[in-house]
Amino acid sequence: MAVYQRTYQRYDGRMLSLDTRLLALARFTFEDMRKSRILGPVFYVGLIWPMVSLLIVYLHHNLDALRMMDVGVNQLLAIDKRFFYVFLSFQSTISFFVAALAGPGLISPDLANGALSSLLARPVRRTDYVLGRLLPLAAMLSLITWVPGLVIFLLQTSLVGWDWFTANWRIAFGLFAGGMLWVAVLSLMAIALSAWVKWKPVAGALMFAVFFIAAALGEILNALLETRWGHLVNMRTLMATAWAWLIEGKATGGSGFGLFYVFENQEIPVSAAFAMLALFCLLCIRLLAIRIRGVEVVR
Amino acid sequence: MSDRHPPAAGHPNHDNPSTAAALESGSRPPVPESPAPAVPSTQSPVSPNTKAIVFNNVSRFYGDVLGVNGVNIVVEPGITSLVGPNGSGKTTLMNMMSGLIFPSQGSVSVLGVSPRDPERLFPLLGYCTQFDSFPRGVTGFQFVHTTLLFHGLSGKEAEERAWEAIERVKLSDAANRRVAAYSKGMRQRIKLAQAVAHRPRVLILDEPLNGLDPMARAETIALFRALAAEGLFVIVSSHILHEVDLISDRVVLINQGYIVAEGDIRGVRSEVKDQPMQILVQCDRPRALAQELFPTETIVEARLLPDEIGVLFKTTDADRFYNAFQQIVLATGIQIDVVRPVDDDADSVYQYLIGQPGAVS
Amino acid sequence: MPAIIELDQLQVTLGKRVILKGLQASLTGKSIGLLGPNGAGKSTLINTLLGYYQPSGGTARVFGMDIRNQARDLRALIGFMPENDSFIARMSGVRFVRLMAELSGLPPAEALERAHEVFYYVGLGEQRYRPIGTYSLGMRQMTKLAQAIVHGPRLVILDEPTNGLDPMARKRMIQLVREIHAQEGVHLIISSHLLRDVEECCDQVLILKDGAVAAFCDLERERIANRNVFELELKNDAGAFVTALALQGCDAAWSGNGRVRMVLPDGHERREIFQLAATHNVQIRSMHRRRDSLEDLFLKAME
Numbered sequence: 001m002a003v004y005q006r007t008y009q010r011y012d013g014r015m016l017s018l019d020t021r022l023l024a025l026a027r028f029t030f031e032d033m034r035k036s037r038i039l040g041p042v043f044y045v046g047l048i049w050p051m052v053s054l055l056i057v058y059l060h061h062n063l064d065a066l067r068m069m070d071v072g073v074n075q076l077l078a079i080d081k082r083f084f085y086v087f088l089s090f091q092s093t094i095s096f097f098v099a100a101l102a103g104p105g106l107i108s109p110d111l112a113n114g115a116l117s118s119l120l121a122r123p124v125r126r127t128d129y130v131l132g133r134l135l136p137l138a139a140m141l142s143l144i145t146w147v148p149g150l151v152i153f154l155l156q157t158s159l160v161g162w163d164w165f166t167a168n169w170r171i172a173f174g175l176f177a178g179g180m181l182w183v184a185v186l187s188l189m190a191i192a193l194s195a196w197v198k199w200k201p202v203a204g205a206l207m208f209a210v211f212f213i214a215a216a217l218g219e220i221l222n223a224l225l226e227t228r229w230g231h232l233v234n235m236r237t238l239m240a241t242a243w244a245w246l247i248e249g250k251a252t253g254g255s256g257f258g259l260f261y262v263f264e265n266q267e268i269p270v271s272a273a274f275a276m277l278a279l280f281c282l283l284c285i286r287l288l289a290i291r292i293r294g295v296e297v298v299r
Numbered sequence: 300m301s302d303r304h305p306p307a308a309g310h311p312n313h314d315n316p317s318t319a320a321a322l323e324s325g326s327r328p329p330v331p332e333s334p335a336p337a338v339p340s341t342q343s344p345v346s347p348n349t350k351a352i353v354f355n356n357v358s359r360f361y362g363d364v365l366g367v368n369g370v371n372i373v374v375e376p377g378i379t380s381l382v383g384p385n386g387s388g389k390t391t392l393m394n395m396m397s398g399l400i401f402p403s404q405g406s407v408s409v410l411g412v413s414p415r416d417p418e419r420l421f422p423l424l425g426y427c428t429q430f431d432s433f434p435r436g437v438t439g440f441q442f443v444h445t446t447l448l449f450h451g452l453s454g455k456e457a458e459e460r461a462w463e464a465i466e467r468v469k470l471s472d473a474a475n476r477r478v479a480a481y482s483k484g485m486r487q488r489i490k491l492a493q494a495v496a497h498r499p500r501v502l503i504l505d506e507p508l509n510g511l512d513p514m515a516r517a518e519t520i521a522l523f524r525a526l527a528a529e530g531l532f533v534i535v536s537s538h539i540l541h542e543v544d545l546i547s548d549r550v551v552l553i554n555q556g557y558i559v560a561e562g563d564i565r566g567v568r569s570e571v572k573d574q575p576m577q578i579l580v581q582c583d584r585p586r587a588l589a590q591e592l593f594p595t596e597t598i599v600e601a602r603l604l605p606d607e608i609g610v611l612f613k614t615t616d617a618d619r620f621y622n623a624f625q626q627i628v629l630a631t632g633i634q635i636d637v638v639r640p641v642d643d644d645a646d647s648v649y650q651y652l653i654g655q656p657g658a659v660s
Numbered sequence: 661m662p663a664i665i666e667l668d669q670l671q672v673t674l675g676k677r678v679i680l681k682g683l684q685a686s687l688t689g690k691s692i693g694l695l696g697p698n699g700a701g702k703s704t705l706i707n708t709l710l711g712y713y714q715p716s717g718g719t720a721r722v723f724g725m726d727i728r729n730q731a732r733d734l735r736a737l738i739g740f741m742p743e744n745d746s747f748i749a750r751m752s753g754v755r756f757v758r759l760m761a762e763l764s765g766l767p768p769a770e771a772l773e774r775a776h777e778v779f780y781y782v783g784l785g786e787q788r789y790r791p792i793g794t795y796s797l798g799m800r801q802m803t804k805l806a807q808a809i810v811h812g813p814r815l816v817i818l819d820e821p822t823n824g825l826d827p828m829a830r831k832r833m834i835q836l837v838r839e840i841h842a843q844e845g846v847h848l849i850i851s852s853h854l855l856r857d858v859e860e861c862c863d864q865v866l867i868l869k870d871g872a873v874a875a876f877c878d879l880e881r882e883r884i885a886n887r888n889v890f891e892l893e894l895k896n897d898a899g900a901f902v903t904a905l906a907l908q909g910c911d912a913a914w915s916g917n918g919r920v921r922m923v924l925p926d927g928h929e930r931r932e933i934f935q936l937a938a939t940h941n942v943q944i945r946s947m948h949r950r951r952d953s954l955e956d957l958f959l960k961a962m963e
Contacts, residue, residue: 008781008839010811010846011774016764018736032750113793114746118807121710121740123732137876159856294712295703384826385797486696511826512697512853513958538826541856621895621943628934635930639893639946646827654828 015254025124025132029106040100042142046094050148053087057152061159074075079156081247082257084171087149089259092182095141096207102140103190104203106133110290112198120294130288131189138187146179150278151295181242185235186275188284195291211235231268232276236260242275347518349411351375352396352501352532357390357405365556366391370405372561374534377548381536382649388556389536390429390653393503409501422450425494429505429536431486435480437491438466440474450497464496465489467522469515470487485512491519500579501532508537518545540645550645556654564645573584574642574651575599578615581609582636588633593622609637662724663688664847665709665813669718672708678702681871682718688843689864689878691841694851696868696956702851703743705868706817710740722815724905730938739813741804743851749793753784756792762812771810778806783832798829805833809840813916816840817849822857830857837861852875852909859954867961875961879954886953892920893946894937901940 006167033039056076066072077083109207110116119129157165189207197203214233221230231237236259244255244262251273253264333441343525352374359366367388381389394400395407398414398421433442444462445458465474468488473481478489487510494502510518523546527533537543543550545565551561561569564584568576583627589601589610597620600613614620617640641647665687680701687907696702707713708775708955710723717896720727725734748756754775761771772945779788784801787795801821808816822830838861841848853857858865859879866874892912895903902920910933912922924930937944 008809008836008843010765010843011770011810013770014767014768015736018732018765021765024768025759028755028759031928037949109748109750113749114742114744115748116742116746117742118710118740118746118760119739119763121735122743122760122764123734123736123765125732146675166672292712295707382827386827417862482698483906506824510698510853513695513696513855513955514962515930538824538830539854540827612879617945621945625934625938625944628931628937632931635934635947638944639948651826653832 007237015233021122021124022128022132022135026135030136031134032105033102033140036102036105039098042094042098042101043144046091046144047148049087049090049094050144050152053083053152054155055149056083057156057159078216081168081171084149084153084175084247085243085257085260087152088178089146089257091145091231092239092259095104095145095182095213097189098141098144099137099186100204100207102137102205102260103187104194104197104200106137106191107292108198108200109193109202111195116292117130117294120292126289126292130292134191136181137190140263141183141186142179145183146175147173151181170249171247174243178239178246182239184281185239188281188288192284192287194286204205228266228268231266232272235264237266237268238276239275241268241270242277245270245273311316332644346407352410352534353408353409354392354395355406355409357395357402359388359395359400367395367553367556367558370558372558374532374551375549376527376530376532378523378533378535379549380472380532380543380547380555380645380655381551382538382543382645383553383559384542384555384653389553390485390505391556392553393426393505393534393536396501397424397503399426422497423500425497425499425502426503427490427494427504427507428511429492430513433486436477436479437643438475438477439470439481439492442478442489443474443493446493447496457583459489460496461492464492467495468492469522484512484515487511488515488519491522495526499531502526502534504533504535504536506536508542526632540649545647547645550648552649552652559583559652560648564648565643568643568648575615576614576643578612578614578617578620578639578645579604579609579637579641580612580635583634584631585610585635587631588627591627591631592620592623595622595627596620610642663721664723665692665849666721667718668720670705670708670720671717672702672704672713673716674713678906679871680715680717681870682869683720683871683873685873685876687876689847689862690726690863691848691850691864693858693862693865693879694849694868695853695855695858695865697918697962699870700868700874701871702868703819704847704871706740706819706851709734709817710738711735715956717843723858735740736811737814738810739808739816741808741816741821743823745794745800746804747792747793747800750791750875753779753792753795753799753803754805756803760807761810764812774810775806778810781835782806786791796827797824801825801833803822805836814845815847817848817851819851821850821852822854855952855954856956857867861873865954865957871906875957877957882953882957887949888923888924888926888955890947890949891915891950892922892944893944894920895945896941898940898942901937901942904936904940905933908936919946 057079059071059076060079061067077086110119120126124132150172153175193203193206197206215236218234218237219228220231222228238258240249240260240262241251243260244251248255251262251267251270253267255262271281352583353374354370357370358368370392381392383389383656395402395414396409398417401415407414409420410423412423437445440461443461444457447460448454452460462471465471468491470485470488470492473485478486478620487507491504491507494504508519509584511519520542523535525549535546547564549562550564550567552559553569580588585603585607589603589612592598592601592612597616598612598614602611604610612620623654626636627633641653663686665685667683667685667687670680670683671678678949680705683705687696694702694705704713708715709720711727711734722734723737751759753940757775757778758771761774762768767919777790779879782805783801784799784806785798792800801823805818805821808818819839821895822833834857835849835902835958837848840846841861848861850858851862863879865875865877865879898920901916902912905920905922909925910922910928912920915921932945933947
């Protein structure tokens with residue numbers, strides 16, 4: 001008979017490249033995110049309007065279906081930049097909700113019981129750690145912003161032809177670049193809040209608060225000082241300016257549409273808008289850098 | 300869970316003047332008393348209550364969960380150590396002694412004062428908790444000073460006594476810094492200062508040496524000894540058994556809510572009758588030694604150690620064993636390297652009575 | 661013997677205070693104890709070796725790798741058991757250790773296998789499937805040890821491993837540490853306030869004070885040097901006996917806890933001690949080599 005002794009044995013087996021470690025963390029983060037019962041449904045709600053948009057695009061080029069539904073072509077939304085602005089209005093809003101739901105739980109559990117001392121003792125850089133926690137959220141947000149946007153654009157192109165594409169390529173560019181920018185802003189904000197605020201509902205509420213209170217403050221400033229520079233703290237105007245410039249090439253009054261309409265006499269310089277957005281992202285990164293440490297510093 | 304039971308017929312009612320007077324004089328209170336029959340304490344009934352802490356058939360439950368059950372002990376002045384696994388009831392006992400919770404059954408009396416009489420009890424007590432919890436933003440000095448103010452000392456006296464206590468724990472230079480910035484050891488010491496500042500007669504300390512470096516440990520142990528010499532009751536809970544050996548006059552072993560043993564460690568050991576004492580001898584001729592000892596009828600078992608470095612004897616009568624041993628050494632000239640009892644300490648007693656190594660609980 | 665850790669004028673400044681003041685040492689032992697009073701810089705040193713703090717001067721090398729620019733690769737070889745709580749409350753024990761293993765580079769399947777192996781080894785049974793937030797202190801300590809060794813590091817750093825553990829759990833922890841020590845190719849650094857633990861588990865000891873090296877000792881050599889120091893426990897009135905012993909050249913004196921400390925000169929017959937005891941009607945209840953040599957060393961280093 002053979003008796004097997006189980007004492008401590010060092011692990012001596014295969015090791016994976018250290019550069020891919022953040023993907024392992026991303027995988028775990030995603031699995032944790034999936035456990036939330038609200039996130040899934042909200043995410044699927046975020047896919048509703050893209051589905052509807054795809055349907056509208058399809059209907060524009062399928063007269064049989066239209067006749068069946070007894071709808072005239074003119075009654076459908078025209079597929080132009082306004083169409084995509086409407087799309088962006090819906091999707092930015094819903095993605096904001098997703099970020100507010102999923103963001104707060106990304107880092108606060110790690111900080112609550114000092115897990116960072118063990119996590120950062122691994123061969124991961126601090127940026128790897130943050131990216132690992134961030135990417136699943138960014139991926140999710142992308143899947144309801146620029147990814148479906150581009151899919152819709154491609155569908156339209158395939159149904160209409162190359163001419164339409166050459167006339168409207170900038171829309172695709174705007175969707176992609178602006179979408180990435182929006183995803184970056186949202187995810188960084190959510191994760192920075194997660195690092196500083198312990199309770200998830202509070203962090204979620206704070207996301208809303210930051211947006212709306214800042215916007216309100218901006219408006220007050222504008223009214224008091226009779227200026228437009230208050231818009232620099234208003235996320236809506238900043239994104240409107242950014243999107244208008246990316247999609248249309250200009251951000252003057254009348255550009256944009258829907259939620260992201262640029263009002264006459266209320267424009268701000270494009271460079272200022274991008275600068276503020278960049279500054280905001282940098283601020284979030286700085287806040288993260290302070291909190292994500294292997295050792296807590298108490299003075 | 301509510302700790303305020305209405306004075307039912309069965310609990311000593313301190314509003315009743317005759318009961319109070321009886322408690323004062325130290326004799327047993329009159330009939331409307333604890334529902335359990337007066338179980339004699341392990342000490343003789345002649346010993347007055349004002350000189351000891353008495354647990355009289357005490358049980359404490361938290362809903363269905365057992366805290367302690369059927370505790371009957373008398374704690375004397377000096378250093379008494381409470382030893383037992385986590386969750387065994389040590390903190391429950393300490394909380395009952397300090398009046399923070401009340402027994403579900405039975406009665407506790409601290410120097411004749413019932414813990415239901417907080418005004419008289421709290422000046423007698425100093426409590427040093429296991430976990431850190433300080434008001435936000437206080438400095439070390441403020442912490443001790445405010446506690447003294449709570450005890451009713453005047454501002455100036457409180458200041459003096461606070462500094463006195465802080466000096467005793469050697470934190471004078473750090474006293475004006477915020478407690479949040481203290482290291483673990485410093486926080487431990489400031490808690491100790493707070494516990495002794497009002498010169499209590501009973502000191503209850505939950506793992507006081509936790510986090511202290513070796514020098515601070517030695518200093519704190521010296522402080523305990525000094526306090527015990529002044530006549531204080533120093534009740535310490537600890538997991539470090541060789542320190543328990545070193546400092547305690549008496550030990551109380553508790554496991555899963557039941558008192559398993561109490562008394563002087565040597566005394567406890569000799570009472571564990573079903574386990575003969577084990578004495579290890581390392582020498583150059585273990586077999587010969589064993590051979591010589593067997594006829595003396597002082598040992599019940601002799602086990603050769605691996606590689607014949609020595610032999611482990613079991614005996615039921617240590618005194619006779621040592622005498623026989625000494626004579627044999629002198630007679631045969633066997634070179635003795637080591638002779639020592641291997642289970643005469645807290646560690647071995649713990650193992651016999653409580654321990655099951657290997658399982659993590 | 662190649663040095664495991666080399667400290668080369670290591671200086672670490674936090675805020676405005678210089679915590680480590682130019683540490684210089686070459687640690688070669690298989691198991692190194694790190695001792696020192698609170699505030700001496702032990703945690704700072706450990707955190708610096710892990711790359712949590714950057715040196716403000718000098719450097720340190722672990723396994724020949726410089727912590728200044730190879731910190732990340734180094735961490736692949738190091739396992740760390742923090743002193744304070746370190747866990748993610750919602751995660752089960754297995755999942756947490758799995759995450760740690762994968763972050764250290766193990767492939768997913770091996771990581772899961774290894775996580776279970778390590779839990780078996782530290783003695784956590786089916787509790788491993790429950791969230792760590794529900795664990796007792798002992799279980800959490802074992803989980804911390806598990807995550808420190810799961811990836812088979814060459815250097816395991818344990819910060820107060822027996823903190824808060826009850827006596828049986830302490831025994832188990834020390835036993836585990838010794839088994840790890842016995843493993844080929846594994847080195848240990850143990851920082852602890854409990855000198856007994858360090859004495860049982862370590863070969864060399866580095867004692868820090870005020871950010872500088874106060875002493876660096878080889879315990880084995882100390883044990884050999886102290887092999888003639890004995891401790892006696894006596895019964896009956898032993899005053900005259902002790903004096904007689906001293907007169908015999910045995911340098912006998914009462915030590916703190918009612919025992920007699922004695923230095924036996926080489927070649928001195930043990931039998932004579934017993935003879936003397938019989939003459940003075942004293943029973944020698946215990947005679948063994950002093951176990952507190954580390955305590956003496958520590959106190960001397962603190963002067």
